Amino acid sequence: MGLRRIFTDSGHLVRPAVVLLAGIGIFLIVRALIVPKAFGQYGHYRPAALAEIHQRPMAYAGQDQCVLCHDDEAQTRGAGKHAHVACEACHGPLAQHASDPAANVPKLPDVANLCRRCHEKDAAKPPSFPQVVTAEHSGGMLCNSCHQPHNPHL
Amino acid sequence: MEISRRDLFTIGGKLLVLASAGATIEQITGAAPATEAYQMADHWWGMIVDIDKCIGCGNCVRACSNENHVPGGYFRTWVERYQVGEDQQPRVDSPNGAIDGFPPSTRTGVKSFFVPKLCNQCAHSPCVQVCPVGATFVSPDGVVLVDETYCLGCRYCVQACPYGCRYLHPDTRTVDKCTLCYHRITQGLTTACCENCPTGARQLVDFKNPKDPVHEFLRHNKVQILKPYMATGAKVYYKDLDGSVR
Amino acid sequence: MIPGVDGFMYPNEIELQWGLLIVLYPYITGLVAGAFILASLERVFKVEAVRPTYRLALLTALAFLLVAPLPLQLHLGHPERSLEMYLTPHTSSAMAMFGFVYLWYLTVVLLLEIWLDYRADIVRMAQSTTGFMRLVYKALTLGSENVSPAARRIDDKVGYTVTVIGIPSAFLLHGYVGFIFGSIKANPWWSTPLMPIVFLFSAMTSGIAAVLLLYMGTMKVKKMAIDMRCLDTIGKYLFYTFLIDFTLEMLDLVHRTYEADESFRSLDFMVHTRLMFSQIILQILLGTLVPLALLAANQLWKFSEAKRRIMYVTAGLLTMVGIFAMRWNVVIGGQLFSKSFLGYTTYKVSFAAREGLFTAVGLMILPFVLFVVLVKLLPPWPEREAL
Numbered sequence: 001m002g003l004r005r006i007f008t009d010s011g012h013l014v015r016p017a018v019v020l021l022a023g024i025g026i027f028l029i030v031r032a033l034i035v036p037k038a039f040g041q042y043g044h045y046r047p048a049a050l051a052e053i054h055q056r057p058m059a060y061a062g063q064d065q066c067v068l069c070h071d072d073e074a075q076t077r078g079a080g081k082h083a084h085v086a087c088e089a090c091h092g093p094l095a096q097h098a099s100d101p102a103a104n105v106p107k108l109p110d111v112a113n114l115c116r117r118c119h120e121k122d123a124a125k126p127p128s129f130p131q132v133v134t135a136e137h138s139g140g141m142l143c144n145s146c147h148q149p150h151n152p153h154l
Numbered sequence: 155m156e157i158s159r160r161d162l163f164t165i166g167g168k169l170l171v172l173a174s175a176g177a178t179i180e181q182i183t184g185a186a187p188a189t190e191a192y193q194m195a196d197h198w199w200g201m202i203v204d205i206d207k208c209i210g211c212g213n214c215v216r217a218c219s220n221e222n223h224v225p226g227g228y229f230r231t232w233v234e235r236y237q238v239g240e241d242q243q244p245r246v247d248s249p250n251g252a253i254d255g256f257p258p259s260t261r262t263g264v265k266s267f268f269v270p271k272l273c274n275q276c277a278h279s280p281c282v283q284v285c286p287v288g289a290t291f292v293s294p295d296g297v298v299l300v301d302e303t304y305c306l307g308c309r310y311c312v313q314a315c316p317y318g319c320r321y322l323h324p325d326t327r328t329v330d331k332c333t334l335c336y337h338r339i340t341q342g343l344t345t346a347c348c349e350n351c352p353t354g355a356r357q358l359v360d361f362k363n364p365k366d367p368v369h370e371f372l373r374h375n376k377v378q379i380l381k382p383y384m385a386t387g388a389k390v391y392y393k394d395l396d397g398s399v400r
Numbered sequence: 401m402i403p404g405v406d407g408f409m410y411p412n413e414i415e416l417q418w419g420l421l422i423v424l425y426p427y428i429t430g431l432v433a434g435a436f437i438l439a440s441l442e443r444v445f446k447v448e449a450v451r452p453t454y455r456l457a458l459l460t461a462l463a464f465l466l467v468a469p470l471p472l473q474l475h476l477g478h479p480e481r482s483l484e485m486y487l488t489p490h491t492s493s494a495m496a497m498f499g500f501v502y503l504w505y506l507t508v509v510l511l512l513e514i515w516l517d518y519r520a521d522i523v524r525m526a527q528s529t530t531g532f533m534r535l536v537y538k539a540l541t542l543g544s545e546n547v548s549p550a551a552r553r554i555d556d557k558v559g560y561t562v563t564v565i566g567i568p569s570a571f572l573l574h575g576y577v578g579f580i581f582g583s584i585k586a587n588p589w590w591s592t593p594l595m596p597i598v599f600l601f602s603a604m605t606s607g608i609a610a611v612l613l614l615y616m617g618t619m620k621v622k623k624m625a626i627d628m629r630c631l632d633t634i635g636k637y638l639f640y641t642f643l644i645d646f647t648l649e650m651l652d653l654v655h656r657t658y659e660a661d662e663s664f665r666s667l668d669f670m671v672h673t674r675l676m677f678s679q680i681i682l683q684i685l686l687g688t689l690v691p692l693a694l695l696a697a698n699q700l701w702k703f704s705e706a707k708r709r710i711m712y713v714t715a716g717l718l719t720m721v722g723i724f725a726m727r728w729n730v731v732i733g734g735q736l737f738s739k740s741f742l743g744y745t746t747y748k749v750s751f752a753a754r755e756g757l758f759t760a761v762g763l764m765i766l767p768f769v770l771f772v773v774l775v776k777l778l779p780p781w782p783e784r785e786a787l
Contacts, residue, residue: 009551012519012544013558016512019542023507031487044490045291049301050194056337059221060346082352089213089350093220118211118352123259124235124266125209129353229411246408246742271410280586286496287484306484307477309417310495316586318410318739322417327477384585400740 059093062086066094069101073150080151081130090114090149115143192340197295198361199334200389201348202371203270205396207355210235210268212252214347214356219253221335221346228321229253230332231272231347236399238265244398269392269399270356272347273298273319273332274380277387281311281320290329296361296389297334305329316384334358361389407743416735416747420760421471423731426577426599427724428468428767433574433600434607435461436510436566441637443563449633455780456618457611458514463770464610465506471763474754494580505573509566515540516559518778520547536777574603581730588663589734594652601645606723608638609716616713618775628705632698635712639695642719646688649726666741674736674744679729687722691715 041047066087067074077083088094096104121131138145146154210233218224218231232251237259238244249256252268259266276282279298282290289305292298305328312320312329323330335345343349344358359368371377371393378395379388392399405414439457441447473479486503489496515522523545526537575596581587582595612634619626656664671679694715698708732747750756 009546009548010554010558012542012546012551013554015542015544016515020507027486030483034483035487039288039488042294043291044288044488046288046301046304049291049299049304050293052301052303053299053333053336054192054340056222058338058343060217060338060349062338062343062349084354085352086349088217089352093217117213117255118209120258122210122256123262123264124237124256124268126206126267129209131209232411234408244742246740248408248411251411280584283492284495284584285490286493286499287481288488288490289484304481304484305478306481308472308475308495309477310493310580312412312417313735314584314586316739318413321412321415322477329477400742 058095060088061093061095061098063088065098076148076150081153082150111142111144111149115147115149119143194294196362197339198389199296199339200275200359200361200368200391201272201334201345202357202359202368202377203390203392204355204357205267205269205392205394207353208233208268208270209353209355210252210256211352212255213350213352214270215251215253217346217350218332221338222333224330225324228323228330230319230330231270234269234271235259236265236267236269236396237261238396238398240264242398244400246400265396267396269395270347271317271319271380272390273334274317274386274388274390275332275334277389278385280314280316280384280386284310284314286310293336295340297336297339298331299333299336300329300331302326302328302330316381316386404746404748405743407738408740409738409743409745410740413735413738414745416732416745418475418731418735419747419755420749420757421475421755421763423724423727424760424763425468425471426574426603426731427606427727428464428471428763429577430574430599430603430723430727431464431607431610431767432461432468432505432603433570434604434609435464435611436570436607437604438608438611438634438637440563440567440570443560444567447633447637449629450637452627452630452781453611453615453634455517455778456615456775458510458517459774459778459780460611460614460771461607462510462514463767463774465502465510466770467763467767468502470766471760474759474763494576494583498576498580501569501572501576505566505569509562509569513559513562513566514778515542516555516562519555520552521778521782523547524782571600575600581734586739587734588661589667589737590730592652594648598645598648598652601641601648602723602726605638605642605645606720608634608641609719609723612638612712613716613720614771616709616716618780624781626709628708631712632708635695635698635708635715638715638719639692639699642688642692642695646692663741666737670733670737670744674746675729675733678725679733683722683725683729687718687725691718691722694718 036046036048038047039045042050063074063086070087073087077085090109091106092109094104094106097106116134119131119134121133125131134143143149212233214231215229215233222230224230227250229251232248232253233256234246234248235252235256236244236246239261245261247256256268275296275298277292277296279292282292282298285291286308287304287306289301290298290311291301307322307327307329309322309329312322320329320331322328335343335347338345339358345356348356348358357367359371360366361368368391372391375393377391377393379391380395380399381388402414435457438450439454439461442450442454473482476482485496485499489499491497519541522537522540524547526534526541526545529537578596578599581590581599582592584590612631615631615634616626656667691714694711697703698711703711735745736747737744752758
């Protein structure tokens with residue numbers, strides 16, 4: 001008698017419990033449907049993201065690409081102080097040119113500003129690095145009037 | 155213990171059989187093919203920065219911006235200029251992240267130098283720890299990346315990064331940061347910033363590559379990471395970093 | 401050089417990432433926790449004097465809890481992806497785990513407790529109303545119309561248990577928000593073990609003040625008499641809670657000043673310049689010391705009923721403002737200084753943008769609108785209103 005009474009009097013408590021369980025059930029179903037299957041394979045993330053990032057397009061070809069065609073300039077450069085300056089450091093991003101040279105002809109660098117960025121004298125630059133006060137050094141003449149950019153030493 | 159001649163022959167015979175079997179198996183499975191697919195487990199990426207070589211030209215900032223289409227006003231990498239007086243209190247500036255280099259230094263007679271900064275690719279990254287959904291993570295080869303299609307844009311990771319290297323991309327409205335040019339390094343190229351650094355101040359390193367110069371470099375140079383007390387496991391090592399650098 | 405920036409900030413730090421809406425969010429969840437603790441005073445700690453506000457406090461908590469996710473949704477870059485926090489929660493992230501604490505608190509604590517306490521009234525209204533409202537009440541009964549004395553005794557017992565579970569749940573609800581900030585080692589303004597505790601006690605303070613004001617306001621609107629014994633008791637609890645909260649915040653301040661580590665100089669400067677108005681004047685002077693004085697006076701001397709009501713309203717309003725200022729100073733203050741300790745930036749609140757002032761004001765009004773709807777739907781004192 002006592003047990004049945006308890007069930008009758010507390011039977012209504014089952015209802016919010018059912019609502020809660022139904023909610024949890026729906027959540028678990030949604031979760032099984034939506035979460036990418038391989039999630040967690042390498043860690044707590046979508047492993048497909050690695051491939052997506054890996055496949056992003058490149059803007060810089062890398063100097064090994066440039067050298068394949070521009071062997072002469074590479075030889076000149078290799079003999080001088082700019083040996084370790086990458087081609088695209090001055091010529092800008094050229095992956096498009098490397099993949100289709102005729103279709104994408106690069107513009108020559110803006111010498112007036114380009115050389116100064118590295119070689120203008122500044123107290124914060126390492127003293128051993130070649131730097132000049134360009135106004136005094138060249139009096140306004142373009143750097144490549146005297147210096148050959150690929151092998152600049154005079 | 156005495157080994158009889160008989161035992162010697164038996165053991166020797168077994169070893170010979172095993173050795174030839176091994177050699178045969180190697181022939182069948184073959185040596186590594188001519189073009190290897192990239193194996194994440196073979197790499198553990200980082201970077202070394204040589205402060206005394208940096209000339210503050212900003213090539214790295216421009217290169218990164220071009221390579222990764224970084225929106226204006228936000229920075230995956232930037233260069234800071236330090237001008238440190240005798241009291242060791244630094245005056246620091248980074249005009250537009252040094253994307254156009256620096257205007258002339260104003261203070262003379264003080265210690266001054268440039269510090270390139272980027273994501274430190276932390277092995278125990280606090281930014282990864284706080285991401286609520288798993289949109290940012292450390293890849294198996296040690297690069298901290300952001301899953302653009304999964305990020306909510308809550309910016310908790312931006313708050314958690316001690317180095318200030320993350321930002322909210324204004325167009326995608328997801329968090330963005332230096333990816334160590336993951337799309338390049340997984341194809342045998344170097345990062346855009348390292349490629350375009352004219353003095354070799356920045357160099358990509360692979361700790362798992364036994365031939366990488368980083369091993370000699372770390373053995374023979376005094377190096378520091380930024381904010382070591384944060385114990386983030388930063389993998390960008392600075393040579394000749396001054397104590398005033400924050 | 402850069403507008404709004406003094407000294408040096410890392411370039412990506414100049415723009416604040418967490419703005420006004422993120423200030424609002426801990427404020428709102430704080431009110432929830434505080435209101436619930438007041439309700440539990442009566443139910444669990446048998447402070448019978450505050451019985452008149454029991455149901456009011458629960459409805460206040462619910463109204464604010466329902467609004468709490470909105471500032472977060474409006475802040476996200478991709479609110480449509482927010483379900484990911486439940487689908488693939490990163491267990492090391494306090495933010496992710498908080499989503500479950502929120503759900504737990506909403507369903508198993510608050511909604512259940514309200515349902516159990518109101519069940520008899522809901523059944524009565526399901527039987528006595530007509531039309532659309534009848535459907536609403538019938539739905540709320542969840543299909544059971546058993547309101548026998550035995551059933552109601554069981555409701556009471558279970559409700560008591562829920563409240564007992566609810567107290568640590570309320571602590572967890574707002575303590576967690578404090579932990580979300582307190583666990584960020586990169587930010588010295590936030591990173592302290594005191595943060596969850598300070599957040600909790602300031603939450604309790606603001607919640608109790610909110611219920612006090614809502615009680616006085618509701619009584620005035622319904623033209624019912626205010627139970628002064630109830631009000632005085634709420635005032636007493638508000639005083640003691642606020643005292644503990646103030647002590648904890650001063651402890652944090654004194655500790656920082658004494659230890660004076662590297663971050664201190666930068667933070668101290670920030671408090672005295674960027675945060676002068678919001679921290680010194682609004683939070684400490686007007687928002688804490690004045691209400692504490694008003695409340696302390698009522699503990700020491702006896703004032704007339706009319707005077708007490710004015711003092712309580714003033715103290716309550718100033719407290720609400722003061723605790724909001726505290727949230728502002730934590731969230732915004734934590735982003736105004738550079739992690740290099742070499743500079744400061746400025747926060748510019750926009751007006752009409754998604755995370756702007758108008759949105760914030762709207763989000764603060766919304767819980768009161770919800771509260772009015774809830775009070776109409778589930779009248780706190782049906783017996784008294786029937787008279």
